Amino acid sequence: MNTYFLKRILYVIPITLAVSFFCFSLVHLSPGDPMDAVVSPDAPSEVVAMVQRAYGFDRPLPEQFGLWVSRAVQGDLGMSAANGRAVTTEVFGALKNTLLLAIAASMIGFSLGCTFGVLAGYYQGSLLDRLVTGFAVGGVSVPHYWLGMLLVIIFSVELNWLPSSGAGPGSSSDWNFEWSYLRHLILPAVTLSVIPMGVVTRTVRAMVADVLAHEFVEALRAKGLAERRIFLHVIKNVAPTALAVMGLQLGYLLGGSILVETVFSWPGTGLLLNNAIFQRDLPILQGTILILALFFVALNLMVDLIQARLDPRIQRG
């Protein structure tokens, strides 16, 4: 374990604290008393005082933050103001569905992105390159919530092939690996995969083109190495950056699926967050954002560590 790895791991601590502080202050950013969401405005003052004590709102802010963090560490993020259920239960239940969607979308997006990127990088300037590049620009520019609606119109309304909403038959939110469930996953996953596809294509294309322009490739060719072996050298050079980009994209999918989940009524964290915003359910809002952000921090850490492992130059800074 060298200093780079140690430093990078230790750096997570202040970031985690700062992220928690941000989520904590979200409640205080919102207009009105945070109490308003918990008790009705015409509740008797004893009730208000009691709830205030229970939630700790009667103490000074730094103390409230400390209390909140110490509870959060023990896995208690409070109760939903809307239905009284534990925030952690709600969020982790939804996170499962979001993860499923994000992983499906990233598998589609990454495999297409890598293939397109390598092809376009190899045949730079060709018609294929132009087609792929145009496709990728479209992928990063498309408002995905709109693309979702478009796919629903084509495949659900006009052709009636695939369901337009929900995660399974009926209104069930538990998932099984059966065709009746998989059908529900197709449209949201394809919709969500378009952005990572575009981003990965653009990155891989640029990287492949860059590596191919290096002199060592020429030297390998001159040496008489088969094109297939040269390809391996190219991949080795592209992999660290490509992996880093893909890791981050996976994180963006987790946090960014809210719009697509809303379009498809997919019972994940995005839909949970959306409902929480409109019911002014601040504990859920706070909890969902905290957990998603911590997930993202952990993912970032993993990406950095893997990248440094693959590319020792990074460790030397």
Added chain:
Amino acid sequence: MTSTSIDVASKVEAPSIAPSRGYWGPVFRRLSRDPVALIAGIILLCILAMALFSPWLAPMDPYKTSMINRLQPIGTPGHWLGTDELGRDMLSRLIYGARLSLLIGVMPIVNAFVIGSAIGIVAGFVGGKTNTVCMRIIDVFYAFPAVLLAIALAGALGAGIVNSLFSLTVVFIPPIARVAESVTTQVRSVDYIEAARASGAGSLKIIRCHVLGNVLSPIFVYATSLVSVSMILASGLSFLGLGARPPMPEWGLMLNTLRDAIYVNPWITILPGVMIFTVSICFNTLSDGLRSAMDVKL
């Protein structure tokens, strides 16, 4: 969601040309030889004109409802692009929608460009502790995916255009500041800055005369590449009901209110999205063109 350049934005070569009179000439000449970027620019100008002159261009009042003419299909005489769920003329609403949609999509980038550049340039130029403190605070914002941060802020602050502008500005300050800091750090150690300091120039003068000219164009190019994301996010916030309020004509909001009509008249409902997509793809293409025309490597 956000383009990769946010994260791979560390390697920036300081451009060698200072913005004198002769700077923009070659840039425009190179840009005009790039037909794709040129077309994107022209389309954007048309949409801008649409926004500016909407009262003259729109055939009808975008707020006038008509219960008997609801959800008319595309091609209806008098309503060439049909009508929405309250019988309002789609064409007029799309034209008027350009005003608000462009405003809430572009303004956050303009704000973030000014604030982010200022933070980044000062941090990069002063260096030392100031730099560390600024950049560590910025790092915290990187712990959130952009969409999540925007929705968290807008959701906590409540719906409204001002809140949505504010949230998006906060989202885009960190990436711009990071780029500004890295370009400035590189420029700071260049010999002529040393020479200027040796001949007695103050920090402010050095920043104004020598640093700004060298760092603004890469930061500007980077900022233009963010406009498309900002457009999508701004309309996305409205789509969620966190931005513009009905009955305002705004593309994202129009998509949201038309969603219920998806089984009645599906093709009308996608029109506002076509507009968002067009603007977004044009900004991306123009930004790519600008990047190669200005010879900026980000």
